[in-house]
Amino acid sequence: MSFMPHGKHLIAGEWIGTEQVFQSEPAYGDAHPFSVGTPELIDQAVQAAEEAFWRYSQTSRAERAAFLNAIADEIENRAEAIISIGNQESGLPEARLKGECGRTTGQLRLFSSLILAGDYLDRRHDEALPDRQPLPRPDLRMMQRPIGPVAVFGASNFPLAFSTAGGDTASALAAGCPVVVKGHGAHPGTSEIVAEAILSAIEKCGLAKGVFSLVQGGNRAVGQALVQHPLIKAVGFTGSLGGGRALFDLCAQRSEPIPFFGELGSVNPMFMLPEAISARGTALGQGWAASLSLGAGQFCTNPGIAVVVAGSEAEAFIEAARFSLSECGAQVMLTDGIAAAYNAGAEKMGLEKGVDNLLTSTFYSREAKPFLFKVAAKDWLENHSLSEEVFGPLGLVVVANDVEEMYRVARSLDGQLTATIHMEDGDTALARRLLPVLERKAGRVLANGFPTGVEVCDSMVHGGPYPASTNFGATSVGTMAIRRFLRPVCYQDIPVELLPQDLAEV
Ligand code: NAP
Numbered sequence: 001m002s003f004m005p006h007g008k009h010l011i012a013g014e015w016i017g018t019e020q021v022f023q024s025e026p027a028y029g030d031a032h033p034f035s036v037g038t039p040e041l042i043d044q045a046v047q048a049a050e051e052a053f054w055r056y057s058q059t060s061r062a063e064r065a066a067f068l069n070a071i072a073d074e075i076e077n078r079a080e081a082i083i084s085i086g087n088q089e090s091g092l093p094e095a096r097l098k099g100e101c102g103r104t105t106g107q108l109r110l111f112s113s114l115i116l117a118g119d120y121l122d123r124r125h126d127e128a129l130p131d132r133q134p135l136p137r138p139d140l141r142m143m144q145r146p147i148g149p150v151a152v153f154g155a156s157n158f159p160l161a162f163s164t165a166g167g168d169t170a171s172a173l174a175a176g177c178p179v180v181v182k183g184h185g186a187h188p189g190t191s192e193i194v195a196e197a198i199l200s201a202i203e204k205c206g207l208a209k210g211v212f213s214l215v216q217g218g219n220r221a222v223g224q225a226l227v228q229h230p231l232i233k234a235v236g237f238t239g240s241l242g243g244g245r246a247l248f249d250l251c252a253q254r255s256e257p258i259p260f261f262g263e264l265g266s267v268n269p270m271f272m273l274p275e276a277i278s279a280r281g282t283a284l285g286q287g288w289a290a291s292l293s294l295g296a297g298q299f300c301t302n303p304g305i306a307v308v309v310a311g312s313e314a315e316a317f318i319e320a321a322r323f324s325l326s327e328c329g330a331q332v333m334l335t336d337g338i339a340a341a342y343n344a345g346a347e348k349m350g351l352e353k354g355v356d357n358l359l360t361s362t363f364y365s366r367e368a369k370p371f372l373f374k375v376a377a378k379d380w381l382e383n384h385s386l387s388e389e390v391f392g393p394l395g396l397v398v399v400a401n402d403v404e405e406m407y408r409v410a411r412s413l414d415g416q417l418t419a420t421i422h423m424e425d426g427d428t429a430l431a432r433r434l435l436p437v438l439e440r441k442a443g444r445v446l447a448n449g450f451p452t453g454v455e456v457c458d459s460m461v462h463g464g465p466y467p468a469s470t471n472f473g474a475t476s477v478g479t480m481a482i483r484r485f486l487r488p489v490c491y492q493d494i495p496v497e498l499l500p501q502d503l504a505e506v
Contacts, residue, residue, distance in 0.1 A: 003081040005189035007034040009041055009216055010199060012048035013209030016041065022218035024188050027091030027332045027366060034188045036218035039225035042180070048210030049149035049178035050231045056211050057146045057176040060501065065112040067205045068174060071165055072105035072112075074197035074204075082193050086159045089187040091332030091366060096295060097160065104160040107167050107456055111174035114479045120144065122488070123506045138493045143503045144486035146176030148233035151226045153247075154184035154191055155238035156334045157298045163187070164194040164214060167456075167481055168236030168261075173211070175485040180232070182223050183216045186335045191216065227251050227260070234485055236476065237262040238300070241389070241467050248470045261484050262470035263463065265389035266417040267304040267396075268451050271406065271434060273427035276448075278313045284422055285320025288395065289328070289370075291450035292321075296331035296368050297393030298338070300462070301418050301451040304389060307377070307398045307409050318397050322358050322372050325395065330367035338391060339366045345390035346371040352386060354379030358397075368392050377405045381412055403430055410434055415465025415472070416442040418451035443468060443475065 005024075008015040018035040025031060059067075075082065083097045090097075114120055121143050128139035150172040154163035161167060169179050183191035195214040202211055215222055227235050227250050235251060237244055237260065244262035251260040272284060291303055306321070308314035333339040343363070350357045354375050361369035370393040377400040380386050386396065400406040413419070419442035423431045431447070438445050443464030454462055460478030463469040469476075474484050496504050 003085045003189065003193050005032050005034070005085070005192045007032060007188070007192070009035055009037060010195045010212070010214040011041060011045050012052075012213055013199060013202070020218070022185070024089060025186075025336060026088045029088040032189060034216050034218065037182070037215040037222035038219070039221055041215050042222060042225040042229060045180045045213035045215055046149055046226070046229045046231045048213065049180055052178045052208035052210030053146075053148055055208055056178055059176065059207075061115045061118060063205070064174060064176065065116045067201060067207060068108045068112040068170060070201035070204050071198050072108040074200045075101065075105050075165060075194065078193055078197055082160070082190065085189045085193060086187060089190055090159050090334050092159070092295065092334070100158060100160045103456060104165055107161065108165065108170045110456060110479065111170045111482065114482065115174050118502065120479070120482055120486075121502055123503060125506045128493070141491045141494070141499065141503050141506060142488055143491075143500065144483075145489045147485055147487050148177060149231055150177045150179050150485055151232045151235045152179055152181045153223065153235070153237040153239060154181060154187070156184050156186040156338065157295075157300070158238070159184070159187040159190045160194070162238050162476075164191045165198055167477055171481040172236070172485045175482050177233070177485045178211045180226060181212075181214045182226050183214055185217045188216050223247060224250060228254060230254075230256065232258065234258055235260045235262075236484070238476065239264070241265040244470065259484070260470050261474050261476065263300060263417075263476045264467050264469060266300060266464065266468045267387060267389050268301050268416055268418045268420070269305040269307060269413060270303050270420040270422060271410065271438075272306055272308045272314070272317060273421060273423045273430055274309050274313075274403070275424035275426035276422040277308060277317050279424050281313050281317035282320040285317040286324045287450060289321045289324030291452045292395050293325060293328045293331070293370050293393040294452050296333050297370070298334055298391060299452050301454060303420065303451055304394060305387070305396050305398055307400060307406055309403060309406055310399050310401055314399065318358065318374065321395065321397075325359055325370040325372050325393070328370050328393070330363055330369050331393070333366045333368045333392065336366055339363075339368055342368055342390060342392035342394070345392070346394055349373055349386070349390060349394070349396070352383060355386070370394065373397070374399060377401065377409050381408065387414060407433065407437070410437045410441070413441045415468040417462060417464045417468045418442050418444045418446060420446040420449065420451055422448055441465065443472075
């Protein structure tokens with residue numbers, strides 16, 4: 001089934017075109033024209049979201065759960081066309097997009113179950129103590145309430161699961177917040193067809209059309225107007241450190257500052273402890289290469305750095321990784337710009353002091369191949385740029401002289417989404433020393449695994465200290481993501497008949 005995009009924005013149920021257009025840049029197939037977004041369209045979308053909020057925030061959990069399930073159904077009805085255009089635009093293989101489509105509908109249904117269960121409301125009740133001395137206690141009840149219209153920036157690397165109907169949108173809608181999405185220019189047609197699915201669900205569920213809008217990009221002013229709009233109450237973002245930081249600063253500079261939940265960069269270091277390297281260095285090298293090159297390395301949790309202690313066993317690990325990476329074929333990257341940034345980042349790393357080029361490659365246009373570099377921990381510690389993310393299948397081995405130097409590398413890390421320890425029983429003492437350091441640095445700490453698979457569940461944390469994210473108390477994956485779009489309200493001595501239904505039951 002093919003899908004021919006019309007190229008318009010979805011503003012509160014209306015498909016609206018603008019005179020100025022930009023062309024999509026698909027990896028395969030024909031480019032299509034898309035209307036360029038404008039600050040005026042953002043204003044219309046946000047005003048409609050604010051109007052919709054008054055009713056949507058008062059809907060029952062059952063109504064919102066049905067809505068989330070309806071969106072999942074509507075996406076499934078269009079799955080073939082969604083995957084086809086997603087593949088053309090992003091170059092991601094159809095099998096990967098099929099999995100991502102399932103993850104997207106799974107997330108929507110997970111949030112549906114979550115709100116039906118009701119625990120996320122964190123309801124509390126301190127009953128009145130009228131006879132308490134010296135002062136009586138009032139009746140106090142607390143519950144989490146939705147915050148208002150939420151802005152979501154679609155991510156380039158997850159056209160479905162982190163974009164139009166992705167985790168940010170699903171969690172905000174579950175909380176009771178209308179959403180305005182700024183579509184990512186890398187996959188505008190995919191955004192359009194998913195927006196069509198959401199609109200269909202809105203109509204079937206009889207909700208206000210302002211609950212969801214999609215404004216396509218093509219102009220930086222669109223994203224800036226969105227985060228600066230006075231009626232927007234929070235922002236969900238996945239993307240680059242530079243772009244995220246610019247938008248975060250705009251949020252902080254508003255007369256009413258708002259939270260910016262930015263999921264930015266991370267190199268996801270792995271600490272290969274000596275006994276593990278000795279027992280299974282070759283297998284670890286092969287495993288690392290597979291994780292590093294998955295999806296052309298375009299995962300937020302891509303393990304870009306492996307830290308080893310110098311020795312012949314470490315060399316066997318490095319050689320296994322190098323050989324496996326050298327066998328990887330070229331993979332299409334998400335956009336020409338991302339491919340160019342990858343190439344430039346790899347070239348720059350290869351020229352840094354003390355860096356050995358173990359595997360270099362040249363590639364054509366958007367087709368990336370892996371790079372592998374090696375540097376002594378001493379040089380790595382002196383050069384902060386070596387700890388910055390190069391988005392793509394690029395690995396850097398940091399070779400420490402001894403475990404003390406490995407520990408110093410851990411202590412010097414910036415905030416990360418993940419940090420991994422590979423260990424055997426004989427490494428336990430060193431692992432016990434590293435863990436308090438790594439838990440301070442990362443949102444998720446792993447043993448004997450690779451961080452690229454991110455489970456969508458209750459315990460998942462996909463966030464971390466800056467610059468991994470702009471808000472260390474939050475996660476953008478898993479059920480806890482809903483907390484970003486809620487705030488606690490205390491109701492003191494409010495008559496039961498006036499309380500929100502959910503709180504009256506407590
Ligand atoms: P990006 O450049 O940060 O763009 C993400 C979104 O933010 C886009 O909608 C973009 O709009 C908007 N934006 C960026 N800077 C802005 C600004 N100053 N003002 C207003 N809007 C702004 O990220 P990307 O396009 O996804 O990929 C580029 C780079 O991001 C990659 O090379 C990679 O380094 C990084 N990346 C990292 C992750 C991760 O998970 N860590 C994921 C994806 C990408 P426009 O499209 O109009 O520019």
